[in-house]
Structure formats: C-alpha cells, structure tokens
Amino acid sequence: MTKALDFGSVKLKHLALHKVGNKIQEEDLELSDFELEVEENSPLHKSLMAYFLKPFREGGYYHFTDESEDLNLNEMFGFSRRLFNDPFEQFMPQSREIAKHLYNTSTHPNIKGGEFYVAYLEDCIVDGEVVNAIGLFKTENKEKFLKVKDQKTGAWAIVQDEGANVKKLDKGCLIFNFEEEKGFKICLKDSPSKNVEAQYWKESFLRLKKREDSFFHTQNYLNICKEFVEDVFNEEHNVERPQQMDMLNRSMKFFTENEDFNIVEFENSVMEEPEVIDAFQEYKDQYKEKNEVPVFDEFKISSTAVKKSRKDFKSVIKLDKKIQINVAGNEEHIEKGFDDEKGMSYYIVYYNEEE
Template identity: 45%
Template sequence: MIHVSEFKDLAHLTIHKVGNSSNDEPLLCSKAPLQLEDETISQLLLTYFIQPFAKTAEYFRFRHDADLQLNEIFQYCRRIFTDQNEFQEQSVNIAKHLYKHSTHPKIKGGELYIAYFSKCQVDGEEVEAIGIFKSENRDTYLKVFLADENYQVNYEDGININKLDKGCLVFNTEEEDGFKVSIIDTNKQTEAVYWKDAFLQVQRREDSYHQTETAVDMCKQFIHNKLPTEYEMDRVDQVDLLNKSAAYFKEKEQFQLDDFAKEVLGHPDAIASFKEYRNEYADHFQQDIPDEFEISAPAVKKQQKVFKSILKLDRNFHVYIHGNREMIERGFDEATNMNYYKLLFENEA
C-alpha cells in the first residue's frame, strides 16, 4: 500500500502548461523548478498530489511492444533517478511527450506538475519517487473578506486540492521490470485512455492484487453464466455459491484452485467444469490465473460488489441472503399461479 503520511520530502517541483496541440493551444514550460518556501503551500500540494493514491493497491509497470528501453517516460524517469540534476530537463521532455499525445479534440489542457520525492514508502519499502500530475478542471471559490469594517464577497478561479484529475507515481524500485507505477485518472471517457495507454504506456503488474481481482471476476462469471447452462440451478443456489466464494476470498490468505473448487463447488462434475472454464476465461481475456497465489485483501475489498447476495423478485422485493441456504425454500402457488419463497428463521430483529 501507498502510505500518504510518508511523503514528507518534496525535494523538487516544476510546473508546465500543456495545451491541446490539435486545438492550437501552446506548450509553455518553466525555465526552472519552483522554490517552495511556504510550508503551508508544500503541505497543500502534498495533499493534492498524494491523497488520491491513499487507497490504491493496484500497480502498473512501464511497457513497450518492442523494447522497454524505448518507452519515453520510463527513460525520462530513469535519468532523473540516476541524476537529480537532470530533473528540470527531463521534466520538459515529459511535458513535450504529453503535448505530443494531447491530440484528441476533447482532451483538456492544463497544468502539468512534475515532482521529485527523495523519500517515501510503498509496501513497506523506502524509496525515491517521481510524481507526474495534471490539473484539467478549475473551480470557482467565494472569497469573504473584511473591508472598511464591512465584510465583502468576491470570487476567484482556482484548483480544488481534493480533485486531482490525473496522476502518476513512479517508484524507484524494480527498474528492470519497468518500475512500480501507480496511476489516477478520474476521466473514464474514451479519449482519456491517452493518459495510461499513449502517454505513460503502462500495463498492470502480474502481482497478487491483479491475480486476486482476475480470479474473483472469473469465479463470478462461472457462477453467473457457465453453471446455469449445464445444471438446473435457481437464483438462490447461485447466491449461495457467491456467498461461499466471498467467504473463501475473505478468510483465506492463499488461493489454491483445487481447494477452492472442493470447498465452494463440491460436486466432481462442477469442479471439472470450473477448471475447464478457468482455461477458457484465460484464453478469452488473455489473463493468466495461476493454480496458487497470495490473496490480496485490498483487491477482495474492492471487488465486494461482485458478490452481491441479493435475490430480486419482480419489482416488489429484494431479499438479501447471507447465510444458510437450507433456510430458504422455493415453491409454486397454483391458486395464484405465481412462484414463492419460504424463509425460515428463529428470531425477528
């Protein structure tokens, strides 16, 4: 995990203005890094830059189809890590690279902040880090002030420090694999992929977070889509299996394919179908799902919505099923020609 409190030393910071090149907006680069002398401003900037990463446990790495060394941002960051005197020159190169990829008509121009942190902590390791942040949206703020013994109201344009539009933290670790990288992008529209795919050129790391996230999705798809085509299974049985899957990922520290199949599915035919589907899923989505891996608790927490234990009955009822499958029975009422569920319980809260 990224520990926000450990980002205390903002050693260098420079700001450039990157417009949309296709809209003839300019690229304006600072000549030198910003001199930060006000401690309050430094802390506000740290909040603006780092706070959005507080709950991030998903990491990426720089990539290139031909050779990692051809990834421009990887090279610029590597040069800064090697020699801090390269900071300003490489920050300009980063700005130029972003300007080159800011061609979609809907891409907004904005300020680009390049920061160097001489000491921070990620997953328990103390390393250097480079931050690349972009602000695209501005807010209007009311300013209340005292003038001639009366309070006055005015407004001014500014940046909301609680709303970072785009961000990237590059940690000086595992350079041979493309560094450990964390990214933020609040714009989910199609044109926004330029930040991750064109500008940064990163891909998810094959770590426990990614493996857990992929396995959870695969299990959900199997229970929702595959099992009902092979067996007569009502929605209650599906919910029961989702609950068992959720319990497995929450309670176990290690995922083991055979152990999961026996504990959750049980039936030999269902187990065989599950293992076959694992291979189909891996081929279709080009995702490797190992037989064993360490379960990432943050990934399980993020994927909790996958295990929705809700039984929706027309538009009248939502039944939340959390426990014993045997305490709910399904039937058909001939008098009304409608289906029903019978819920068995001891106490009413």
Template identity: 40%
Template structure:
C-alpha cells in the same frame, strides 16, 4: 500502502498541456519551480492524499519496455535528478500527443521528484506525474475600514487531484511499482492517461491476483444457465468471497470448495485458461490472498435477486434457507425464506 509522512519535494516542474484535437498546444516552463517551501505541506497533501488503494501497476510495452516513453523518462530522472526539466518537457509533449479525445481537458502538468516516500513499509524515492484540469471558485473576504468586501477567485482544490501517478524507485526491471488515479474520466477517454500516456498494467502481485480471481469467478458464474433462478449463482459468488478471505488460495482446492461437482470444477478450470489468454493476465495456481482486494460491491449484482419492480433479495449466505417454487393458481414464481429472527 503509501505513506507521505516523511516525504520531501526535491524538484518540481510545471507545464500546461492542452487538447491536441483542439490544437491547444503546450506552454512549457524553462526552469524548475522552486518557491514551494511555504506550501510544501499543502502540496504533499494534494499530491499524495488520493492514493488510497493498494492496487499497483507497472510500465510495459508489447515489444520492449525501453520503447515505453514514460518508463524511459522516469529512468533518466531516477538516474540523474538534474535532468528533470528536460525529461518533463519530453513527458509533456508525449502527454499532448495522447490528448486527442474530445472530452480531455487541458490543464497544468506537474513532474515532481520526491525523497523518503514509503510504499509497503519500504522507504524509497519517487516521481510523481500529476495533472489538474478543473478549477473551483473560492470567495475571498477582505476587511475594509468601514466593512468587508467579497471577491471570487478561481483555484485548485487540495481535495481534488484530477489525475495522478506515483512511480516508486523499486523493481525497475519489472517496470517499477506504479500507483495511478484518475478522478475525472471514467469512460473511453480515461484510457488516454493509463493506457496511452503511461502505458501501465496491473502488477502480478497478491492484490491483483486476488482481484483477478474474483473477477474470473464473477465472469464464469455469470455465463452459467439460471434454470433454477439466481440462488445457485449467488451461492457460488458467496463461496468465492469466503474462499478468497482465507490466507491463501490453491486453485484446485478453491474450485472444489466453490463449485462442488467434478463437472463444474472442470468447466471452471477450462474457463480460467481462456479467461487468462483473452485478458493477457496470469493467475497462479497458488497465491497468498489480500482481503482488501475483495470488494463486496464487485459481487453485488450477482448476489442480489430482483423480483419484477417490487422486491430485491440480497443473499449474503444461508442459501439453504431459501427455496424457489411456482404457484400454478397465480401463474407466478415465488421464493420462501426461512429465518429465526426479524431485525
């Protein structure tokens, strides 16, 4: 969890980075921005409020982390904060080189050095990389001698940070502890921020281990045959969620608890090995779980049975009280639900 209660801005540089595909170029500052005392509180809110998730990333490179441009620039700033102007220019140029998707908008790019940030209860310094792309229209009301006057003005909403990244000065050897948000791009164009510019990947921590295990189960269950309808698949997903809500997971015990039969347990373990290799991740055989990493919406489609265009059955448990059959006279399938109370 990230806290900005004690956080202080010690240095800030603002540039403008355009879309390279449209040849918009960059407008680079020649000095730090230092007139933020009166708006310090608002800037802290703007920069920190979007970071609500406990999912963290780390910088990496397929050959060596020293070849990751952002990692090296951040390392230089942490080593000597006085280099922030020079490093921010290099970061802006690097961001511009990655801004080649037609949907990427130009905008202000902020490089900020913070002190006294708290992540997971530990106080540390941090570097923020932020980009604002969209402007809102605001109305200004001015009182005149004989009435009021309304004017419009374009500005940045404090509630709408478009893209952001907080790098905490921890675990440098593992690529730092990094938090990332992108509230604008969700498709292929979003990758330019996380993959092409930052070049980060999820950290191997308990939060991501829990999420990866849930995703693994969802992927494995989705490819199972549905000869008896979707009840079995919903059962497996509900069991997976229940098992991941325990304090820790042992993969052998987890597989037996969720899938039951030796044949299915063996298939799950084999699938796990393939799944890890294809996605370049590693799920430990034993790890502590993080309940906040389990999102019911991630399994929603797996635990919902849609019947033609008439009915949806959401299964949250009690699979023993639902039966599937076939009505010869109607030539249609049916479900029977047994319950004690209607709410």
C-alpha cells in the same frame, strides 16, 4: 500491521508546473523554466501534498511496458530513469520532456488541457522499502468558487473565480525508484471512464501494464468467480438466485479465510459438484484468452484485493423496489415459485429461530 504504502515521511524536494493543452485542438504547450518554490509545512505545502498523495492507495501496481518488450522504447521509462539517476541536474530538463510527451499524446479532441505538475519526492515507503518517487499530476476539471475580499473601506467585495478542487485529483501517477529492471513500480490515479479520451493517460502517455503480484492474481480470480456466476452459473442454466448468492458467498469466504490459493482446494471447497467444476475450468480458460492475462493455480492471497472486491460480491436478492433478501448461507432453506392465481413470483424461507 505495516502499511504497504506509507507517505508519512515523504519530502517534496522538487516541483515544476507546466500548462499542457490539447495538441489536436491547437492549444498551447507552456513550459516553465524554473522550479516552484513552496515553503515546507506552509498551508500551501500541506494542501499540495494532500492533493498529490491522498488519492493513492496500496494495491494494483503497474510497470512501464512496450509492445516490442524493449523498455528503452517507452519514452516515460527513459525520462524517469534519467531523472532518478541525477535529480538535481535533470529535474527541470526531464520535467519539460515529460510535459512535451504528454502534449504529443493528447491527440483526442475531447482531452481537456490543464495544469501539469511534476514532483520529485523522497522517503516514500513501499512494501517496507524507503524509495524516492516521481509524481505526475494533471488538473483537467475546474470548479467555480466565490472569494470575499476586504476593500478596507468598510465594504466587502465578492469575486467569482475558478480553480482545482484539492480533494479531486483528475489524473496522476507515482513512479517509484523500485524494480527498474521490470519498468519501475507505479501507482495510477485515472478516471474510471472507458472512453478513449479518458484512457490516453494510461495507454498512450504512460503505456502501463498491470504488475503481476498477489493483488493482481487475487483480483483476477475474484473477477473470474463473479463473472462465472453472472454468465454461466445463472438462471438460464436452471440455477436460482439463492444458489448464485451462495456460490459468491462461498468464493469470498475461501479468499477471506485462506492465506494461499490452490485451485484444487478452491474447486473442491466452493464448486463441489464435478459438472460445476468442469464448467468453471472452461470459463476460466475463456477468461484467460479473452482478457489476455495469466491465471495461476497457486498464489499468495492479497487481503487488500479481497477487501476491494467485497463490494462487488452482492449477496442480496432485490424484489420489486422495497423487499430485499440477504443470502448469507443455507440457500437450501429458500424456495422460489410462481403463484398462477396472483400471477406473481414468490420465495418461501424456512427457519428454526427468529432473532
């Protein structure tokens, strides 16, 4: 199967390093005048390429956006377009402008300063297309390490230093020279934290919106299914845990076994009962309004989105600390009750054969 995102033939053509502090803390912005020279296939080159590219996986793409819907008002879109149009002449000037823009958007007191790399990459493969890309990578967290030095006198010296872990990229993005009219196609690496200072990379510096593709629509619907079970199809509405697990299993099964999504087929196959279907439709409308996202009734199912969401569809009932019931179907063979004499809840499981 062809990879949607393939970096096997990528070439690092230009690389710049700037130091970007926290503006509100009056830290410095140190801009470089020259490109970094890195010998191709050297140990340093291999480490940098792994550091830059390994965190990115297919699925979940973004575009540049602006509240006015005029892309020309998004600074990063302008810098990127100028760089793509003339990478030889514009690489250093635009890399400096991008670093200045990052500095000007680093205005939360908790944002950490750090090294900021700007790279120009050739021959990235995105959805079968060979395209160039701009890579932006910021190092914020440093780790201490020990380095042993040979003193040439029969003795060794141990020096403590600190630096970036090449296996832990803090913040990054890849801007592909693809779909310029929509705001380019972009991969994002960011902190999972929802803190304001953690969101500046995506919200203030880049100003991105999710790309509305099959991954986007599949992930949206899977989120709706999961949250519907948590918020509505639950014990507060007289739905026991085995039935909840079964609903999640049937939802995941539908997305796993079908290539195309159709709302009528999904509701008839998974929800079945008219009152459950009505409740789901009402919840779907609320989700759409609350999250301000489009929810389509027909789309191509993304297997990548299904794989990424599978871990969130838990089908295990945990009892106390050491007992688990894995519900993979036949929830009607599981009964829940309460023993008044023991003052404890219980489950009864009916089965035909023991394996």
